[in-house]
Amino acid sequence: MRNHPEQLVIPRDLWEREAVRRALAERDVGMLFRHFRRYTGASQTAVGARVGLAQSDVSEIERGIRAVTSIDVLTRVAVGLGIPLSRLGLGGPPSATPPPRDADRAGSAATLAAADREDDVRRRDLMAGALGLGAGLTVGAGASAAADPGTGDPAAAMERALFEPLDVPPARLADLHASLSGARQDFVDARYSALGTALPGLIATAEATRDATTGRARERAQAVVARSYVLATELAVKQHSEAAWATADRALTAARASGDPRPVGEAARVLAITMRRAGRSRSAVDFLARTSASLEPTNGSDATKAEARAARVCLLLTAAYTAASGQTRGTALDLLAEAEEIAERLPDGPARGGLFTIAASPAECAMYRISTYNALGSPDEGVPYVRRVVSGRLPTTERVARFATDTARMWHQLGDGTRAFAALQTIERTAPEELRRPALRGLTLDLLYGPRSIPGLRSFALRTGALAAD
Template identity: 50%
Template sequence: MGHRTEDLGAVIRGARAAARLTQGQLGASCGYSASAISRVESNKLRPEPSALLLMAEALGIPPERLCGSAVPHGSAVATVAGEWPSDEEDAVRRRELLAGALAAGATAVVGAETASAAVVSEDPTAALEDALFRLPAAEAVPLAVLTTQTSAARQTFRAARYSELGTSLPGLLAAAEATRHAATGRARQQAAAVLARAYVLTAELASKQHSDAAWVAADRALTAARSSGSPVPVGEASRVLAITMRRSGRWSPAVNLLTREAAELDPSKERTAAVRTTLLLTAAYSAATGGDRSAALALLDEAEEDTKRLPEVHGLFTVEATRAQVDVYRIGVLNALGTPDEGVQVASRLNIDFMSTPERRARAWTDTARMWHALGDVPQTFTALRRVEREAPQEVRRPALRALTSDLLYGPARVQGLREFAIRTGALAT
């Protein structure tokens, strides 16, 4: 008899860690994306029987452990297509993927028969996936009120209160859509900019949870941003769309989009310069995921030069573009390039405690944890993960960090407190 369905994710996660496979490597063996494997391991996606058979083969375990007594036949269906052949096809292929993402959003969050209620209820994007199909009814509100509400939502994100944000975003999106629809002229453009920010927040939250809703939200963010007539919302929306592209393995089109949008922004103006810097940083990391070291480091250096000229900027589209932020990205880039040892010196000069928000500090500790993990230093990795938890308890429950915790748990080294940490953060079911 196979494992109970609610235990399937833990079985796959443990076997993958024992086999020293990444989520991307396991996904490649059965036609799934790395984000889909993350959803499988968190019991939010039930693979096809044929995919389970391929997973078992890749993991080197008996098929019965995943499939029960039935031996499936047929081929697995890939969740993500190959690299886009050209930038010209970008819009068409993105629309196709959005259609698929909408369909996936309706079916990927499995019911009580395939996942524990505790796991599903903790997903901050659960309400968003439904809301993006049909927003709740809402009336237009004064633009000043809408701006205040959106600013508050952004502060919630920066504080890493993701469950609270996921609950509030459907109503905010509905009010913003209604307000833009009712407005005319300049007021309509301003409402579109606020709507773009709301969809950017939605895409950022969905990306953290490896949710397919990120595609839909990012596309809508860019549509709203372009109708606002302002370059700053366009830059921010382009950034979250590129992140979604990169997470699906399309790093080259992501770099092209980011550098093209960065070239459109005036580096001599404070607001556009800050957004331009974040686009360059995201492009650097995207290039690194594709193994393009020269492009990644050149983009990082360009972004670092920009930060020397940037004052602090305030407003709805406030963007953090500082030397510390560049250092965090540099660590991430070096991790992605397979040279984490080069990041140790960068980490030694980085004072994470001085970074501005819990979300930013948690992200910095996350990249530091990944660096130490790649270097095989389990105690330092665990220390960094505990700092993530201290800064933002909901951040450490993200699928990617639960997977990292699982890798430590099933590795050869034993660290005091790791098992309790894994249970507390959802990496190990009780």
Template identity: 50%
Template sequence: MGQTHERVDIGAIIRGARATARITQMRLGATCGYSASAISRIEANKLRPEPSALLRMCEVLGIPPERMGGSAVPDEASVATVTVVGPSDEEDAVRRRKLLTGAIATTATAIVGTGTASAATPPGDPAAGLEDALFRLPDAEPAGLPMLTARTAAARKAFRAAHYTDLGRALPSLLATAAATRDVATGQARQQASAVLARAYVLTAELASKQHSDAAWVAADRALSAARDSGSPIPVGEASRVLAITMRRSGRCSAAVHFLTREAAELDAAEQRTAAVRTTLLLTAAYSAATGGDRSTALALLDEAEEDVERLPDVAGLFTVEATRAQVDVYRIGALNVLGTPDEGLKVAAGLNIGYMVSPERRARAWTDVARMHHALGDGAKTFAALRHVEQEAPQEVRRPALRALTSDLLYAPSRVQGLREFAVRTGALAA
């Protein structure tokens, strides 16, 4: 039996803290993968936030997590105080059980940092085992650099194909083997092994960020440490980018922009590959500035990145993102969304040929930003069409927490969209 707690008005607590902090609903939503309208529904107690998102809101707004239920570890009495408007009591009960399971796991992780909390993560979470692996790497023997490089390339391929379950299974062993190889190597071999290890941690941070897992912080920090040991500017740039993403997601947008622009300034703009990495840092900095509400900085950084890609020949082989005009356009649409001016992205989206983008993961990201744009403009049919494109490109991408939140928000909008309910069930946004 759980403890009995006084019922709390979660929506009112969030609304009051947000108003005190002078943070808009759009800015708050951007930190945890929700739209502004979803935050509005949460504040009205009409939408239940996922436990990881709820804890992130607490962090951003400075709310002690125990205020959300009278205890540091929510029980059924406390987490069920927010009512979701749903099709049936049975579905609501299923959602409540899922929320309870996830809330206990997430809160336990936040308290102890390590341990077995991830064992309670809902089935199907590709990042479920990452946190335990990061703090207790499996036993592994060193490997030859060619074999280690090939395994890292295979993991990168899984990421770019958006095969996140396969990636999540491969990463613990890859991290352990790369660390063991680095630890026994010396001289140039150690630097090369450090570069491979850095990229394995970059992939870990990317996957954890997509799943809103706090493991992203640890992975990104270790990625940058290993990258600096490699002595190569390209892994340093790649690791800096994922660390800045974790900073932005925790609400430290200005710090992320400062960090990224400083790192970008240290990269050689005359050398093709370092210049391409520099461009990806500028794009991430632009989105971070937009998330922080700094429109002028965001647009200036986007314009600078656009100038860079016009000077660059086509650059293949960047690790998780690309430095192309299409990427600039996708980031511009995303930045305009979080700045609250999605209508300005319509013209950009009209000229964007997503089919030419290099990987399913990048194409799914582009369709995601297009979906958010149409959702902010109140066009449910076009939002759903874009979400269907995400599913077609990368079925596991559409099951990410942020996409499920968008689907749920669309599901409870006043207008009905044919096929949306089935899509919500299929993608995990609605209990079957």
């Protein structure tokens, strides 16, 4: 039985425990909530009452759906849970802000939500270039991680490089393309730490090469710059880093300057994912639909046309999941049907994927069916599509892990913890770095604290870092 919220006993050393200190350093409020609840027995409702949030808000934060970046919200989290303000990098002594009264806690949710909406506006301004690129990062978890290389965050070095770029000489375009291919391989093989280490040098060299060239050579260098920032955004999204806004904006700017529609499509896709994560699903769907339509080929070789149509499929699949995230079911299913119809007519071969990190294939469409139904809250509709995907035939390690993630979420929503855990074990065998992502750590803990005991799950949670060792 859980303790009543007014009778919680907070261990004296709670904020000194290694995993909790790491969450504090990263300003990972979702993990802080989980640790607090684990060691005090508090419910999500009780935590929400202490910090002025609804239970649904606490749930979304714990699951990584919503990030806390507002200083006001961070301060209330610290005060409500008894965390010294300095531990979250906030000014003033712990007693500087008086604890909120019960009535204040109950009535403050609207104020806190408004603060988060203001941060969303700030991030949108960042995307448009209206603010300096540092504005959106100085208050988020990414900034803290970037300042401390020891946090284990694969995106940390990349984030630092955005504002402290390396001073490197230009390179030959052939060498740039080789480095880009290596970085993409790190991503599709789910080697995120290696990718985070490689990206700063790749981006700096690509930008130096672009600045040292003119004409067609400059356009080709712009394409490498764009694709480097696309990979940076992919990494930032996986790590729930605020840097995704800056990298996506830079990717699209460079892609448009390259004159090549392929990097434009890639950059549009990662920018839309970033918009979706900020709660702007409708705008993201519209943006993806417009970009997809602009890629419809009217001339060129058969190979060129096939490549453009494959890019359209990738954008339509992303748009479908984005629409589902915004709970617009009809739009989501229409977009899926359009993507599937185009994918069925594509020839086998490189045109199905190109440099996109997802492939325009029937298997990919089936995977997006599963994730879309998960987002729509009807996971049972995704079950028949599991049989349409042969995990061993998926093109990359990252996609194998993605399929296992989607099926784990599906089984979890359906109440089958055993099958959900089996899917997580598949990820551990194929792409162990995936399990360090906040969303999968959250899923692991959801299963661990669920109503049924699953043999081996606790040791799995300890082994993969979801649960801190006592």
